[in-house]
Amino acid sequence: MDTSIQERHLIERYLQQELSGIELESFNERLKEDENFKRQVELQKLIYSGIQKAHHEKLKGIIFASLNYRKPVVPFALKMIVTFLVVTGVGITLWFYTGTDSGNKEQAKSWFAFLKNVKTDSESQHEGPKMKPETKTKFIEPHDTTALADAVPQPSNDSTIRSNADLNAAPDSVTIGDKEENIVVKQDQLLISSTLTVEDKSGENEPQKDESLANEAVQKLNPGADLPVPENVPSSFLVEFWVSPINYKGYKMSKNKLILFGIEEPDAVKLYRVRNELYMVYLKDFYRLDNSFDFVSYQKLKDSEIPLAIR
Amino acid sequence: MKRFSKHEIISEINNGNEEVLVYLSGKYFPTARRLMRIRGFRDDVTPEIFSEVLAKVYSGLRSQDAVHFEFEPYFLSKLNEEIKSRKEGRQMNHGDGLTAQPEAVSAKCVQIMDEETQQLLYSRVAENLSYERIAEKFQFSNAVIAQYEVNKALNQLEGIVKLRMNIS
Numbered sequence: 001m002d003t004s005i006q007e008r009h010l011i012e013r014y015l016q017q018e019l020s021g022i023e024l025e026s027f028n029e030r031l032k033e034d035e036n037f038k039r040q041v042e043l044q045k046l047i048y049s050g051i052q053k054a055h056h057e058k059l060k061g062i063i064f065a066s067l068n069y070r071k072p073v074v075p076f077a078l079k080m081i082v083t084f085l086v087v088t089g090v091g092i093t094l095w096f097y098t099g100t101d102s103g104n105k106e107q108a109k110s111w112f113a114f115l116k117n118v119k120t121d122s123e124s125q126h127e128g129p130k131m132k133p134e135t136k137t138k139f140i141e142p143h144d145t146t147a148l149a150d151a152v153p154q155p156s157n158d159s160t161i162r163s164n165a166d167l168n169a170a171p172d173s174v175t176i177g178d179k180e181e182n183i184v185v186k187q188d189q190l191l192i193s194s195t196l197t198v199e200d201k202s203g204e205n206e207p208q209k210d211e212s213l214a215n216e217a218v219q220k221l222n223p224g225a226d227l228p229v230p231e232n233v234p235s236s237f238l239v240e241f242w243v244s245p246i247n248y249k250g251y252k253m254s255k256n257k258l259i260l261f262g263i264e265e266p267d268a269v270k271l272y273r274v275r276n277e278l279y280m281v282y283l284k285d286f287y288r289l290d291n292s293f294d295f296v297s298y299q300k301l302k303d304s305e306i307p308l309a310i311r
Numbered sequence: 312m313k314r315f316s317k318h319e320i321i322s323e324i325n326n327g328n329e330e331v332l333v334y335l336s337g338k339y340f341p342t343a344r345r346l347m348r349i350r351g352f353r354d355d356v357t358p359e360i361f362s363e364v365l366a367k368v369y370s371g372l373r374s375q376d377a378v379h380f381e382f383e384p385y386f387l388s389k390l391n392e393e394i395k396s397r398k399e400g401r402q403m404n405h406g407d408g409l410t411a412q413p414e415a416v417s418a419k420c421v422q423i424m425d426e427e428t429q430q431l432l433y434s435r436v437a438e439n440l441s442y443e444r445i446a447e448k449f450q451f452s453n454a455v456i457a458q459y460e461v462n463k464a465l466n467q468l469e470g471i472v473k474l475r476m477n478i479s
Binding site for chain 2: 008009016039043044046047048049052053054055056057058059060061062064066067069071076186230252
């Protein structure tokens with residue numbers, strides 16, 4: 001049953017504490033006596049507080065919408081971690097790509113290469129117009145030369161001389177940068193690869209015969225006797241003639257391979273063996289060659305040191 | 312966004328213009344956020360507390376029909392009060408748990424009513440407008456008609472609440 005206007009008005013005044021005196025006394029009296037009226041007042045109280053709450057929520061909604069606030073999807077702590085990782089990553093990248101001064105291909109091709117180019121331009125402007133910013137030669141240490149020489153594929157053992165056209169086809173220099181600046185990094189170049197026979201100038205045949213007999217005896221007795229087997233000295237060498245952009249002169253010799261740098265006329269090279277020592281003759285100069293894992297410079301022999309057999 | 316002078320803020324609140332809330336939000340939210348950051352509140356709770364306080368201030372001023380007051384100090388004192396109470400872990404004017412639940416149901420019942428009826432109920436109960444002003448605002452011919460319409464809306468709400476809460 002709907003509440004009448006008069007009754008609702010009375011309850012409303014009571015809830016707003018507008019009743020007083022006799023009116024309030026009679027209202028309280030009725031509340032005590034009439035259970036239905038009490039329930040009605042409780043319900044009205046609930047309805048009024050509900051309306052106020054709904055109105056409050058509506059106002060809050062208007063304010064919240066005007067703030068246009070969105071709760072962040074990514075938590076603050078995670079943001080901080082990601083920021084830290086990104087900053088660290090960028091720092092490391094910059095350090096490795098622009099921080100060091102040792103130029104190599106990876107660095108020059110990196111995203112930050114333009115920073116280096118800008119730096120080079122500004123330096124060249126300071127140094128004057130004589131500098132050529134287009135070409136930059138990489139200075140290769142003899143150590144680098146070793147590495148490059150080792151990287152060359154091993155040729156077959158036949159005595160065919162390779163013209164090395166295919167090897168020359170391989171770039172002897174690397175060009176970096178295509179538009180603004182051409183940086184040319186020159187590399188070692190293989191001239192020719194050939195097999196050279198070693199001429200034995202030991203002279204005496206008798207000891208050789210004796211040695212061959214001794215070798216035969218060792219072969220027959222081994223492996224039971226466990227005698228030391230004399231090493232076979234190679235009668236020919238695979239010789240590679242290389243040219244270094246820094247005019248390095250030196251050689252490296254392993255078992256039956258010889259790498260020579262700085263020899264401009266490969267045809268003028270001859271190899272001799274005198275008493276197990278290997279000698280190279282090149283343009284009237286005599287050199288002694290020793291086995292070595294690293295590149296060593298040529299040691300020109302004095303006249304007194306040259307064996308008589310090859311003099 | 313429309314700007315309001317000090318006097319306009321008072322008059323617009325008294326007139327029930329909710330547009331002034333948007334202006335006040337934009338103006339005082341940065342101050343409130345700074346204040347709450349200093350007190351150690353996270354940014355994600357700031358909008359909730361700010362809107363709670365501003366809605367309370369708006370309703371309070373509207374029901375009091377204030378003529379002269381300084382909005383900023385009043386609002387900031389209310390905000391400080393709310394911050395303090397939240398820090399101490401108690402909620403202001405939220406009543407106890409027993410009454411909070413039926414009140415929320417009653418509020419939900421209001422929200423499902425049509426917009427015009429809601430406005431009528433808010434004007435009379437929440438904003439405490441007289442029937443004369445309600446008649447003027449809703450273009451009823453006189454205060455008696457306004458009272459009749461308000462009573463009709465309240466009866467309608469009463470029916471919904473009874474139904475929802477299984478009250479005979």
